[in-house]
Amino acid sequence: MPVTAKTCPAPSRHLACTSVLASQFAACPSRRTFLKRSASVLLVSGVSSPLLTACGGGNLDSEQGETPRLASVENFRDVGGAAAGYPTVDGKQMRRGVFFRANVLTLSVADQTAMEKLGVASVYDLRTPGEIARTGDILPRGAVSQTLNVLGVRDFVAPAFDSAAAAAAFMESQARDYVTGSAQRASFGALLRQIADGAGVQLFHSSAGKDRAGWIAALLQSIANVPLDVIMQDYLLSNVYLAQAIRSQKATLRAQDGDALAAIQEPMLGVQEGFLQAGFDQVQASYGTMTRYLTQGLGVSESTIDSLRSQLVI
Template sequence: MLGEPSAGRRRFLKGSAGAMLAAGFGSTLLSACGGSLEVDQPETPRLVSVTNFRDVGGAGAGYLTVDGKQMRRGVFYRANVLTLSGTDAATLDKLGIVSVYDLRTPAEITRTADVLPMGATSSTLNVLGTNDFIAPPVETAADAVAFMQAQARAYVTGAPQRAAFGALLGALANGTGAQLFHSNAGKDRTGWVAALLLSIANVPLDVILQDYVLSNVYLGSSIAAQTSTLRAQQGAAIATARAPLLDVDENYLQAGFDQVQASYGTMTSYLTQGLGLATATIEALHNRLVH
């Protein structure tokens, strides 16, 4: 049913995400699957105040799958923290989002509360199982990369992570109407969930990896601002060492997929044994994701 992760499958270059967005984000990914765009389908709005907001299904007519289906758009959205401006809130209200799932820790939520779409309910799922998330001190960029890869592997092996991800996927499968899930930057915890959904939809791994690194484009201004602040306050060496904590790399997602293979053999086994999802729940998700 699912496209299984493999460390040996082809990876795309880091620079491809910016080129995709410049060409009309999502359209290059869609054509990579052999699809064509329906020009009469409106694009997902870009939000100024929530920059990593996007449709899990992609852009245009939606991502194509390896079995010839097409992802539905307007069903599941992903984002960073919902610090919505008045204008962006009005835009989001038009999408009919009925449920918001917040994957942050309690302390993260206390520091920055969500501004919810009109009429939406909110649920919290503490993926990390800790009171707060604070990035560790790192001395080199290699240390930061190692931490990010370890975090991705923990999404597969950690008990709190598996419980939260399983609960979220179950809620998404059983929900009605448009639903949104998010974390702080919308790139790590959120990125893993999006990758799982694309896997369930049978989107090719190459496309899943490219979709994952699009966060670097959507968060580009924020990443640049944080890097500039770090450089000014703590020096160039610290800014360089911490840079991998601020963005995403296909190797982070690959580390998670490799751990799925090492721990469970297949993505299906991870979903059923690791996350506790019934086969019927996975099928329900698949049916919501594609048409």
């Protein structure tokens, strides 16, 4: 069950949802098997502690700290989490203020100023050329932008579905393609290498900031040794941050196509646990461990992984 605005009414209190979500991860044998088989997602030099070693995680603070809420970019947030940062399985915490994720940067003047105060130096746009042509970014002043067409196609156009289950299955297939697709692997690998070498605060985004951006955020949190349930909670928070936009999209779909067709399209508007899990399951099926996916699938060197982890973890 995705986190919704009803279960967690305000993003500033989103981490209070930990107790609600905990029951969802109380029993996850397939994930536990994957993680036991992996032993450590990052068995590389300098990274010896297990990653995602259990379904349980640490306690999370409920305050947002200094990360601003942007009215014009709803799904803007710190990859490192809130307050002191997400906990890691080895007793450390993620460093905040280094990497940010977002949906398309339709920045208002006020939000542009707020983002500039964070020192955002680089922006990575993960959308297709068609998506960019429809809605271009408004960049923070001084930031340099680069596009990485993750899907490797001219435009993203979802097919027609005959049921909500088919729409959800499509979203799961998209997540699996992040692991198996050549264009996806090339772009995700390039992004990880570039942000590892980048200077200053860096931001990556997709259209809604929930799927392509959500996968990269999950990879970075994995590299940081954040527990699986916390990674999943962070992924599901897109439903909270995008709650108003989702309601608006649903209302538009109902007005245009009727209630039945709007209900079929609904899985496309948010995220579900099964979407991210499909990606992790595909990592297991294709590579056995996250390490092999990062190094063999994405072409990211062990030294790059070390560099990322040093930036991600305090």
